[in-house]
Amino acid sequence: NAGVTQTPKFRVLKTGQSMTLLCAQDMNHEYMYWYRQDPGMGLRLIHYSVGEGTTAKGEVPDGYNVSRLKKQNFLLGLESAAPSQTSVYFCASSPTGGGQPQHFGDGTRLSIL
Amino acid sequence: GQNIDQPTEMTATEGAIVQINCTYQTSGFNGLFWYQQHAGEAPTFLSYNVLDGLEEKGRFSSFLSRSKGYSYLLLKELQMKDSASYLCAVRVSRDGANNLFFGTGTRLTVIP
Numbered sequence: 559n560a561g562v563t564q565t566p567k568f569r570v571l572k573t574g575q576s577m578t579l580l581c582a583q584d585m586n587h588e589y590m591y592w593y594r595q596d597p598g599m600g601l602r603l604i605h606y607s608v609g610e611g612t613t614a615k616g617e618v619p620d621g622y623n624v625s626r627l628k629k630q631n632f633l634l635g636l637e638s639a640a641p642s643q644t645s646v647y648f649c650a651s652s653p654t655g656g657g658q659p660q661h662f663g664d665g666t667r668l669s670i671l
Numbered sequence: 672g673q674n675i676d677q678p679t680e681m682t683a684t685e686g687a688i689v690q691i692n693c694t695y696q697t698s699g700f701n702g703l704f705w706y707q708q709h710a711g712e713a714p715t716f717l718s719y720n721v722l723d724g725l726e727e728k729g730r731f732s733s734f735l736s737r738s739k740g741y742s743y744l745l746l747k748e749l750q751m752k753d754s755a756s757y758l759c760a761v762r763v764s765r766d767g768a769n770n771l772f773f774g775t776g777t778r779l780t781v782i783p
Contacts, residue, residue, distance in 0.1 A: 601773040659716035
């Protein structure tokens, strides 16, 4: 079982470029999440989805868009990258939004120059 | 907003016991998770408390007091591989959603 897989693992972008981060899970989970992790800030929720075709804003959604066209995939898009978006991005999934733990991918390290 | 505090760094000796504290101030509290994160890796689930009291899982235990807004993670018989960051995350019910808010993490170093 692969669990939660994120691609790419590393990426360097120039300011103003766009890109999409892909998250795939094979656990048939309903809920999926995108976080960013910055030094001294902890994990912060960007967007989340409670099921196929749904998305919702988290704590820090500005500058990002998401889509959940298939249950197993959750895409995070940066339309016009900014240096402030340099971070490590983690995707997670959970069966529901209840007390079950979230399972995290290995992260995408993104640098914006 | 959510206010979640935990110490930034701790050091402990192999074989010893260490307690990592987490305090929180939030409305809509609906449970508390502890995650372990080794450097450069994904967070992995350790424990979940929703009721007051102690949950024990092998060498790891977690305690919750909802009235005090306080939790701790207890690691016994420390091993070198326990060197990692430990993340406290509060589950908050708000506007129909149940999302996690994370503390900044406690970096634990285990020394011989």
